[in-house]
Amino acid sequence: MNGLPATAAAEAAIEISGLNFEYETAGQQKVRALDGIELSIAKGEFVSILGPSGCGKSTLLYIVGGFVPFNQGSIIVEGRPLAGPGPDRGVVFQQFALFPWKTVQQNVLYGMEKQRVPKAERLERAARLIREVGLAGFEDSFPSQLSGGMRQRAAIARTLAVDPSILLMDEPFGALDAQTRSIMQEQLLEIWRSTGKTVLFVTHDVREAVYLSQRVVLMTKRPGRIKEIVDTDFEKGGEFAGGKRFDDTVEYIWNQVKAEIGASHG
């Protein structure tokens, strides 16, 4: 919680340097989606990535998740070069990505089964997590029987079950209504504070980014570059009552984003 210590590099959870990413369209044209990304995220830090749609912010998250191979550069995760997806990095997607044929409990148990956690411990941990995210009583429900907010809570419980040290969140509250969203944000902050996990959070919502995170990474539109990193690690009263500094920061970032959207139209 104490800003950006000088030792950040030594304790970095994620160290991205010189990252380029290109993909080929159906017409075999090369499109550069990410260009020269340099980003160091300290252990226990909460960082948001913000940018207009199509700026490659989700792609960046998928690359760190190990799902999408990158062309150039290096990514070091907790001291080791990135090699594919792994349970050290838990992922939460906008559309929840729960296994629809599994119940809430079976979803939460899945990762622990793959990690060969002993059965008794598995069941005990699943029960606790389901209770903590407020889904007690819905253990045997299928995702299709739950509301959007409940599904996302189940997805978060599933991710936490394997106790990842890093949480990668891809617009996790984007599909939720305003009220549910604000409850979920509080729960996420609560989880972050109590567990000290590193969070990399992708969003296009300026207020959300400023409210939740310690630093906000602003990205340019295609090719995605880091435009600016804004320090947002100060006391906030709430998402809609954050105080003057909060409002000023939101306004500043909002203007930057607007300029970016405008620039791409020019």
Place this chain on the structure above:
Amino acid sequence: MTGLRSFAVSLAPVLVLIAMWEGVARSGLLTPFLLPAFSVVIGRIWEDLLSGSLASAMALTTARALSGFSIAAVLGVSLGIVMAVSGAMRWFFDPIVSVGFPTPKIAFLPIIVLWLGLNDASVVAITALSPFFIIAINSHAGASGVDKQLLWAARSLGSKPGELMREIILPAATPQILTGLQIALPTAMIATLVSEMLTGVGGLGGQLLDAQRYADSPGLFAGVVEIAFVGTVLIRGVAFGRRRLLCWHSEGRAGATA
């Protein structure tokens, strides 16, 4: 250029398969009775083509398949729409359709032969019966799934019942009716071939059974290739017709198998 290349890429495995067929047949691993060489089979198809027997058998089978299928299409689509419009008809035909649909219609061939004899009529009748229920079910689903608001709008604009049917219900139900026809066509072809084999009235199916009876395995393999050709042409034809008719509709293509 890319289209040509992807065609070449997809042709390669087929050529390899043919080469393997020829190789295995010539190696003597299998007797020519179990697997005649590809070149021999092609030679037989060429002979059939020159003698005109291929054309006449194909014409006969295609005519039987299409006439049976057309009867099924007219009756099936009519029944489906009538069931969608009238509650009484739905009450009467629902259980009949739900029992008829999972029944292997080909089991009725001996009964139909008993009634109509060993002739074209029996072949056409079983060909019509086989796809009938699938067509009726899809037409019923299509016609009863018409957007209620569309019907209200049309009625408030002063459409009479006849116009409602012609201008709203039929066009709106068309995509699913055509899907039903497309799924049903292979069923009709299977029935035509089996009934030709069983009744011995010639056509591609009849020739195939003769070839099997006289242990003429080049003739048998040639027959399978010829039938595959007819099947592909008919299925592609219906798929093409469906796309042409549905150019206004965004629905993706549905495959069909026999």
Place this chain on the structure above:
Amino acid sequence: MARFAATYAPLAILALLWELVSRSGVVSQYALPPLSTILAAWGDLLADPDYYRNIVASVLRGLAGLSAALVLGIALGTSMATWRSVNLTIGPIVQLFYPLPKSALIPLTIIWFGIGDSSKVFLIFLGCFLPISTATFNGVRGVERTLIWSAASLGANGWARLRDVAVMAAIPDILAGVRTALALTFVLLVSSELLISNEGIGFLIRIYGDGSQYPKMFACTFTVMLLGFLADRCFRRLSGHLLRWRT
């Protein structure tokens, strides 16, 4: 009970019509035996162990062919959707054979395997294999990538991702393929038994027909209807159970 009666009343009306038309003498009782005569013949069959032996033979052939097609079809479809090289080599061959009316294979399987069980089982396997593998291919290829990614980040290896996620997510498509395959199973089974066989329910229809024992021929045809209906009900049960997570 009352609802059941109301639902199936039309079938009872048809049955009554049948009986009346047949008894009235408008058509020959030889071509259309009265329903009561057919039911009586069916009663005789039910007391005949031979009848059951033939039904069991047919059902086992169908099950064997369909199960083999299910196992290998799901395996091939999943492989084609997962590995590009498999799709490039096998895909064109699948497309080539897909529109072949499968009944053309009946004589072929007979010269390969004779008139007994193995030719029927192989025929049903061949007929059902392509619809099932094609349906699996479409289903697996359409799996949401975030589901696969979620499994990966929860620690599932490649094999587990395939088995636990790709195939599971493809189940609705696979079931649609199985439905087509089930219909094909019956058609190919009965067709091949009608044509050339020494056992099975289709064989019974043929010999009773050849022997002009028409009430029994009708009864055996009704047996096939009943089997088809029961198989369809079982399939619906199964697919309702497998898809209970969908609402």
